[in-house]
Amino acid sequence: MTGVCVVGAGFWAREMHLPALAKIPGVKIVSVVATSEESAKVAAGPYGARAFTDLEAAVADPEVDVVDVVAPPDVHLPAVLAAARHGRHAICIKPLGRTVAEADEMLAAVAAAGTRLFYAENVPFIPALQEARKLVDSGQIGDVFRVKACEGIGEPHSPWFFDPVRSGGGAILDMAVHSIEFCRFFAGAPVASVYADAGTFRWADRTTAEDTAVLTLRFANGVIGQCEDSWSLAGAMDSRFEVYGTQGRVLVDNLHRQPLQAVSESAGWSYPLPVPGLLADGHLDMLTHFIDRIRDGAPSKSDGHVGRDVLAVVEAALRSVASGRREEVAR
Structure with missing residues (x-):
């Protein structure tokens, strides 16, 4: 039996991680x-679990094998450090930390403790994107040269998002991390540089952080990436992904009944029928993957280093917003 301590009791913990873990x-x-x-x-x-307000006491419980951090970003570092102190593995929701420096501190702590840190970014685990990846890997659309993601909401689901001290930033750190990871997932190379533009258009009365951002990525292999991310999509949500190849393209709209469309020069248009779980957001597959990797010790496709690399792109994007220039991504 693998014992899990969930840190956080907000929307994402109650509606996503806890139900998935229970399955x-x-x-x-x-x-x-x-x-x-x-x-x-x-x-x-609902899960017959114990309730704590003391993080240290909860993590110290000998029944706990892994700590699942589903709390605001200002809690990520102390929760992961507590897990490492007590020899527990850690799963941490995006963003891994508020800064690259926080991510580096987490990685150093788990390395010293001999434990593991998993980065809970659900995008690579979304079933529609897994299907899209199979199409791309099989050569159906030729060589990938452009990738694009749009992630938008009308308003964050909790007031703490508007406090940059707690959240670490605005829509770039909260939303663009999804888009960056999608682009990285399909580009197949590290991000080399980024140009970003951003502003606060809808929530200037509540925050100094950006609520709207557009990023242009250039990958080390030449692939171009585009990220459109916001907290300013009034009355709607957006979760769309595009992959362009020399012989076709793949379009995924994850909020609609048939999310995956693909076209190739050899096969023509394809509207594949939904497969079981195609509309799911990938949290069950993601958390199952982490638990399996804890049990078998095999490499994970989303560990703490992935989250750290995404934060390096975020910091380059924020430098670009400030400078008005394309900025190199530090390693």
């Missing part, structure tokens, strides 16, 4: 940690 065979949700006892009990109750 994984051999996983026991041991406890939930929150800032208030009431919210911890509400989240923990």
Whole structure:
């Protein structure tokens, strides 16, 4: 049995991680940690888990094997450090930290402790994108030369997002991390440079952070990436992905019933029928993958270094917004 302590009792913990963990065979949700006892009990109750407000005490529980951090970004570093101190593995929701420096501190701590850190970015685990990746890998659209992602919401689901001290930033750190990871997933190379433009158009009365951003990425292999990300999409949501190749293209709109469309010069237009779970957001597959890697020790396709590399792109994008120039991504 793999015991999990979930740090966080907000929307994403209650609606995504806890239900997914409960479906994984051999996983026991041991406890939930929150800032208030009431919210911890509400989240923990359906799973027969214990409620804590003391992070250290919860992580020290000998039943805990892994700490799943689903809390605001200002909690990520202390939670991962606590997990490492007690010899627990850690799963951390995006963004890995508020800065590259925080990510580096986490990675150093788990390396010293001999534990593992997994980066809970669901995009590579979305079933429609897994299907798209199979098409691309099979050569159906030729050589990939451009990738594009659009991730938008009307408003963050909690007030702490508007506080840059807690959140670490705005729409780039919160939303563009998804788009960057999608582009990286299909470009097949590190991001070499980024040009970014951003502004605060809808929520200037609530935050100094950007609510809208457009990033242009250039990958080390020459592929061009585009990211359009926002908290300013009034009355709607957006989760669209595009891959362009020399012989075709793939379009994924993950919020519609038939999310995947593909066209190739050899096969013509294709509207594949939905496969089981095609509309799912990938959280069950993602968390199952992490639990499996904890059990078998095999490499993970989304560990802490992936989250750290995404933060390096975010920091280059923020430098670009400030300078008005294309900025190199530091390694």
